[in-house]
Amino acid sequence: MSEEAGPGAVAATGVAAGTGAPAGARASGRAPDASNEDGPYRLAELLRKSERAVVLTGAGVSVPSGIPDFRSPGVGLWANVDPMEVATIDAFRRDPDRFWRFYGDRFASLHDREPNPAHEVIAELERRGLVRGVITQNVDRLHRRAGTQRLVEIHGSIEWSVCLRCGGRVGLERVLELLGQGKGPPECDACLEPLKPDVVLFGELLRREATEEAFSLASSADLMLCVGSSLEVFPVASLPGVTRDANGRLAIVTQGSTPYDGDAAVRLSGDVVSELEAVMSALD
Numbered sequence: 001m002s003e004e005a006g007p008g009a010v011a012a013t014g015v016a017a018g019t020g021a022p023a024g025a026r027a028s029g030r031a032p033d034a035s036n037e038d039g040p041y042r043l044a045e046l047l048r049k050s051e052r053a054v055v056l057t058g059a060g061v062s063v064p065s066g067i068p069d070f071r072s073p074g075v076g077l078w079a080n081v082d083p084m085e086v087a088t089i090d091a092f093r094r095d096p097d098r099f100w101r102f103y104g105d106r107f108a109s110l111h112d113r114e115p116n117p118a119h120e121v122i123a124e125l126e127r128r129g130l131v132r133g134v135i136t137q138n139v140d141r142l143h144r145r146a147g148t149q150r151l152v153e154i155h156g157s158i159e160w161s162v163c164l165r166c167g168g169r170v171g172l173e174r175v176l177e178l179l180g181q182g183k184g185p186p187e188c189d190a191c192l193e194p195l196k197p198d199v200v201l202f203g204e205l206l207r208r209e210a211t212e213e214a215f216s217l218a219s220s221a222d223l224m225l226c227v228g229s230s231l232e233v234f235p236v237a238s239l240p241g242v243t244r245d246a247n248g249r250l251a252i253v254t255q256g257s258t259p260y261d262g263d264a265a266v267r268l269s270g271d272v273v274s275e276l277e278a279v280m281s282a283l284d
């Protein structure tokens with residue numbers, strides 16, 4: 001299962017430290033793809049016609065919130081650190097103190113990030129009944145904070161940390177408070193065991209419930225709107241194929257190529273915020 005467990009943690013690394021860019025700053029400022037002028041209109045039309053659309057998002061949707069994609073070289077906490085060494089379940093079990101010295105910075109760096117207009121458009125599509133849910137590989141909580149109701153976080157979330165002994169859960173604010181006291185790793189009040197972030201680390205299996213819900217949404221979708229993901233990391237890499245094979249349509253909004261570009265009914269390759277705002281304008 002290492003093929004599956006690894007990417008889970010990779011996604012977790014995708015929310016490493018921000019660059020300090022102000023929340024809402026555009027990742028690249030690239031305008032909507034001029035060669036594809038009617039793309040947002042075609043996507044709006046697909047959304048109107050579909051009955052069971054779902055959204056699938058990756059790191060690119062959070063880049064405008066100042067959370068760099070971990071694949072960008074030399075940025076964030078991972079620039080000088082090998083995540084395979086520190087962000088693993090083995091590293092956590094072996095030396096929780098060291099693990100949290102690293103991971104605590106990461107929590108703190110994500111804590112004050114705000115949803116950007118791409119998150120807001122996606123939440124609005126759900127409010128309007130145009131999509132039935134959002135599947136994300138991001139652990140940054142920003143979809144929920146933007147108002148998304150049905151959210152499948154396949155790699156977990158920094159919202160909670162868990163006690164592996166009693167299953168107790170502790171919220172982010174409290175974990176940050178404990179970390180701020182500088183007394184080592186945050187611990188479960190009941191068992192005094194070190195808490196583990198409720199995200200999928202390298203070496204951990206994906207959580208079954210979330211994965212099953214993601215595949216169920218994908219297989220019943222008549223449209224999957226993929227935003228800000230290169231669609232290369234399992235299980236996100238498989239989900240568009242599930243929708244396609246069930247005769248659903250694909251729409252892709254992301255910079256850079258994906259393995260599904262040839263299958264997409266609409267392909268928008270400009271900045272995610274500009275493109276999604278254009279889609280929203282086309283719906284009004």
Ligand SMILES: [Zn+2]
Binds near residue numbers: 164
């Ligand atoms: Zn406990």
